[in-house]
Amino acid sequence: MRRAVWSTIILLAVGLTATLTAETVFEMRAEKALTSEVAVRLDDMRLRLERDLSSVHSLSSRFAARVAENPDMADGQMRILADEVTSRHRWIKSVVLSRPTVVTFVHPVKGNEALLGIDYNYRPDFIESLRTAMRRKTAVLSGPVTLMQSGRQGVILRAPVFRSGAVPEDTPLAVVSIGMDFDAILADAGLTDPALPFQVAIRRMGDELGGATIYGDPRVAAAAGVGTIVRFFDGEWTLSAQIRPQDLAAASHTTVIRVVGAALTGSLVLLALFSGRLRLARSLPEVAPAGRRGSRRIPLRGVLAGGLLLALVPAIGLSGWLSYRSSGQLADDLTEEYAIGIGSRVVGTVSDFFDIPVRVVRYNVGQARTGLLNAEDKTRLTASFLLQLRQQPVLTFITMGTATGDYHAASRPPLGDDRTLRLIEALETDGRQMKLYRVGDDNRRTDAVSNGNRYFDARTRPWFKVGSTDGIHWYGAYRYAIEDVAGAYDDLGFGAAAPLYTPDGRFAGVVAADLALSQLGDRLKAATDGTAAVAFIIDGAGDLLATSTPEPTYTMAQDQVRRLNAGNSSYAAVRVAKALIDSQPEPEGYSSARGDSDRYYVHWRRLQLPDGPVLTIGVALPQTHFSGPAQAAANNVVILGSAVLVAALALILFAADWVARPLVVLERWCRRLADGDWITEAPLATPVTEVRSLSEGLIVMSDRQRAYTLTLEQKVAERTWELEQANRRLEELSTTDGLTGLANRRHLDQVLAREWARGGHSGHMLAVLMIDVDLFKNYNDLYGHQAGDLCLQRVAGVLAGAARRAGDLTARYGGEEFVVVLGDTDPERALQRADLIRRAVEALAIPHADSALGVVTVSIGVASLRPDRDRSEQDLLRMADEALYRAKHAGRNRISAPAEPEPSV
Numbered sequence: 001m002r003r004a005v006w007s008t009i010i011l012l013a014v015g016l017t018a019t020l021t022a023e024t025v026f027e028m029r030a031e032k033a034l035t036s037e038v039a040v041r042l043d044d045m046r047l048r049l050e051r052d053l054s055s056v057h058s059l060s061s062r063f064a065a066r067v068a069e070n071p072d073m074a075d076g077q078m079r080i081l082a083d084e085v086t087s088r089h090r091w092i093k094s095v096v097l098s099r100p101t102v103v104t105f106v107h108p109v110k111g112n113e114a115l116l117g118i119d120y121n122y123r124p125d126f127i128e129s130l131r132t133a134m135r136r137k138t139a140v141l142s143g144p145v146t147l148m149q150s151g152r153q154g155v156i157l158r159a160p161v162f163r164s165g166a167v168p169e170d171t172p173l174a175v176v177s178i179g180m181d182f183d184a185i186l187a188d189a190g191l192t193d194p195a196l197p198f199q200v201a202i203r204r205m206g207d208e209l210g211g212a213t214i215y216g217d218p219r220v221a222a223a224a225g226v227g228t229i230v231r232f233f234d235g236e237w238t239l240s241a242q243i244r245p246q247d248l249a250a251a252s253h254t255t256v257i258r259v260v261g262a263a264l265t266g267s268l269v270l271l272a273l274f275s276g277r278l279r280l281a282r283s284l285p286e287v288a289p290a291g292r293r294g295s296r297r298i299p300l301r302g303v304l305a306g307g308l309l310l311a312l313v314p315a316i317g318l319s320g321w322l323s324y325r326s327s328g329q330l331a332d333d334l335t336e337e338y339a340i341g342i343g344s345r346v347v348g349t350v351s352d353f354f355d356i357p358v359r360v361v362r363y364n365v366g367q368a369r370t371g372l373l374n375a376e377d378k379t380r381l382t383a384s385f386l387l388q389l390r391q392q393p394v395l396t397f398i399t400m401g402t403a404t405g406d407y408h409a410a411s412r413p414p415l416g417d418d419r420t421l422r423l424i425e426a427l428e429t430d431g432r433q434m435k436l437y438r439v440g441d442d443n444r445r446t447d448a449v450s451n452g453n454r455y456f457d458a459r460t461r462p463w464f465k466v467g468s469t470d471g472i473h474w475y476g477a478y479r480y481a482i483e484d485v486a487g488a489y490d491d492l493g494f495g496a497a498a499p500l501y502t503p504d505g506r507f508a509g510v511v512a513a514d515l516a517l518s519q520l521g522d523r524l525k526a527a528t529d530g531t532a533a534v535a536f537i538i539d540g541a542g543d544l545l546a547t548s549t550p551e552p553t554y555t556m557a558q559d560q561v562r563r564l565n566a567g568n569s570s571y572a573a574v575r576v577a578k579a580l581i582d583s584q585p586e587p588e589g590y591s592s593a594r595g596d597s598d599r600y601y602v603h604w605r606r607l608q609l610p611d612g613p614v615l616t617i618g619v620a621l622p623q624t625h626f627s628g629p630a631q632a633a634a635n636n637v638v639i640l641g642s643a644v645l646v647a648a649l650a651l652i653l654f655a656a657d658w659v660a661r662p663l664v665v666l667e668r669w670c671r672r673l674a675d676g677d678w679i680t681e682a683p684l685a686t687p688v689t690e691v692r693s694l695s696e697g698l699i700v701m702s703d704r705q706r707a708y709t710l711t712l713e714q715k716v717a718e719r720t721w722e723l724e725q726a727n728r729r730l731e732e733l734s735t736t737d738g739l740t741g742l743a744n745r746r747h748l749d750q751v752l753a754r755e756w757a758r759g760g761h762s763g764h765m766l767a768v769l770m771i772d773v774d775l776f777k778n779y780n781d782l783y784g785h786q787a788g789d790l791c792l793q794r795v796a797g798v799l800a801g802a803a804r805r806a807g808d809l810t811a812r813y814g815g816e817e818f819v820v821v822l823g824d825t826d827p828e829r830a831l832q833r834a835d836l837i838r839r840a841v842e843a844l845a846i847p848h849a850d851s852a853l854g855v856v857t858v859s860i861g862v863a864s865l866r867p868d869r870d871r872s873e874q875d876l877l878r879m880a881d882e883a884l885y886r887a888k889h890a891g892r893n894r895i896s897a898p899a900e901p902e903p904s905v
Helices: 002-069 075-086 124-136 182-189 218-222 245-251 254-282 300-369 378-391 461-465 517-528 571-581 624-674 689-733 745-762 776-783 785-800 826-842 872-891
Strands: 094-100 103-107 140-146 153-161 175-182 197-205 212-215 226-230 235-243 397-402 405-412 422-426 435-439 445-451 473-479 492-501 507-516 536-537 544-547 554-557 562-563 588-594 598-608 614-622 766-775 809-814 815-822 858-865
Touching: 002 075, 002 094, 002 153, 002 175, 002 182, 002 197, 002 226, 002 245, 002 254, 075 103, 094 397, 103 492, 103 507, 103 517, 124 140, 124 175, 140 212, 153 689, 175 182, 175 235, 197 218, 197 245, 197 473, 218 235, 218 588, 235 245, 245 254, 300 378, 300 397, 300 492, 300 507, 300 517, 300 536, 300 598, 300 858, 378 397, 378 405, 378 422, 397 461, 397 624, 461 473, 507 517, 517 536, 517 544, 536 571, 571 598, 571 614, 571 872, 624 689, 745 766, 745 809, 745 815, 745 872, 766 776, 766 785, 766 872, 776 785, 785 809, 785 815, 785 826, 815 826, 826 858, 858 872
Parallel strands: none
Antiparallel strands: 094 103, 094 175, 140 153, 153 175, 197 212, 197 235, 226 235, 397 405, 397 507, 405 422, 422 435, 435 445, 473 492, 492 507, 536 544, 536 614, 554 562, 588 598, 598 614, 766 815, 766 858, 809 815
């Protein structure tokens, strides 16, 4: 039975090792082959992108040169030149000429009518690249951006046009802009092919944020398996690729290897068990010698139950482990995807939120240029502001400050229960005292709600100062200067502002569209509602602008405003995410970090507001959001497996009892025969043929032996007594540990006493190595007692080789402790032998997750004495044990000798 058990365990271990080795080898080969293929295809994509971008650069240079030669070129002639550009590539959608920021020419006109007459100063999403081209005096590539004419993602090449003979310090005459469909460019390069066996990502390098992912998954760009650089006239992109796990598994034939390995291992186990049964059957006719009748016996129930456990326990254990690992991986994957999904949703929500003030400001700038927005016509002015405010429920203020300092605004109170729209004004004719009025649905104002500041000059406010220069500009968070008695404006706001000009070009004032931070916080709460995610927005100083958590992002006391830094948040998710984002230079990314009690998955994106600050949008999701249910599912699998094991064990015990019961009855009858009861009849009532035949044979045997009963009883008694004495002596003389095959404690004591006596006569030194397996209890708790026994056996295999000479001995001292006795060995050689043992055990590379090295190690205490009459071998053991204690206390996986060298005689 023992041989069958060990044979099965060894075959299972060998089969599992061979399967894992084959899987690893095939996976490495497949990964190497796929990596080579990816590198080749990625390089081909790079060449296509560089060729296409270079071609557009050449076209823009020729077009700009022709315009520079003839700045007053007729519209028809310019369209011929532009048609040459658009006809070269299907993904070139437009050629635009601006002088320098106002669009005066577009080709083709059909489909691009929205571009004519646009002043880029009031398009923050486009003006920055135009200014960059003018500042650098060279072509630049911007994007991806949303093309105004099609709404699709596009890239725009902008090239400045200088007059012929101009010096570098001159301002460009115009700017040529070529709009291209980004998706079509990528498709021509092969990046969007759904049959690609890898994921592709493109990161723009060298911009003001240090690089952003403009195509594909940011995780692929951040941790690419293969990468290359796309270089073009304005800079470079990083083109990255990562092999998909499912493609790698398919290429390495993982499933086939596992099925074949399981089949071969199972076949070998069954063959070993069948061969063992044949050997057992052939040995049955032999009669065991009298001296061996006391050998160990195993009940039939134990044999059947043991075989079941041997088959089911590894299977259930392996399935439970695989389920646990799969559940953990699934939880990580789901958390990752969920965090990215929520992050993308929050980024989209916030981006749309920030787009509203820009659109409102741009609309009012246009109204002023056409004469429809005029501070002199207060009725039309306030009606227009109120209508826009009703159409944009996220706005808090639409404000106009005139060149003389007058203030006109429509407002929605950000705080309190009364959110009725307000009209606010502070006019020079009223001594600049701020007045607040409620407004009905008919836009008529009622009596004043309250009077605010006694003296309010719009020209002193942050939004007016920022918005006084051409273009739309963002301003940072500031406290509202409205002294409302109800406290409905005790909030911070920020937004966008731009200058207003009359139709004749005179400066009329500044218009601003403002967002309250509380409104932004409400948006974040709505975006994360129903999830465990925490969303937040921080400015360049790390202060919170808004968060989905209930905590306030600022406190106000009289005229002082104290902002809350994200690093000081009361929520661990915000603190962990802030620290992680600060450590990452990428403008967009995904990673995870551990907090005090949980791991958080963080998605972030830095958002550059046009002509404004850089804001960071972050989303943190705790791992327990998915790991809890996944852990519960894994536990259910373990519980179900255990229940199946218990049920199967009960069933096999019932079957074993049904088979064994006739044998038990027959065994009792035989005992009666042995006791001299020759009258009791043999039990024949059994359906088992073999048992019935055995009963009949025993009846014949009992009849033949009846005459010799008295003599045989005497002889049997004598032989039995002799056998018991022999067994007792064998038991006393047993010197082998059953688990490890090494000498046991009794034999150790005998050999140590003998070697001590011999060393006393010869004068040679005697050395003892006390060895302990590090953190073995943790190993047992983590991997189970079966794995712990196997670990001890493998360590014992190493130690068995330490006893090389006559007089040397390796023994199991108890539990996970071993002792090596080395005769005629001085301290230096004992330390050398101990170091060889320590390195050999470490080289076994038995996995141990709780160990600092990740593998099983041993600590060794070394002691060496020259035997004399004043000491005993127990003193030597004690010294080795104390040295072992110091080795473990010093950090384990090391060797320690006695604190003070023993004097030698």
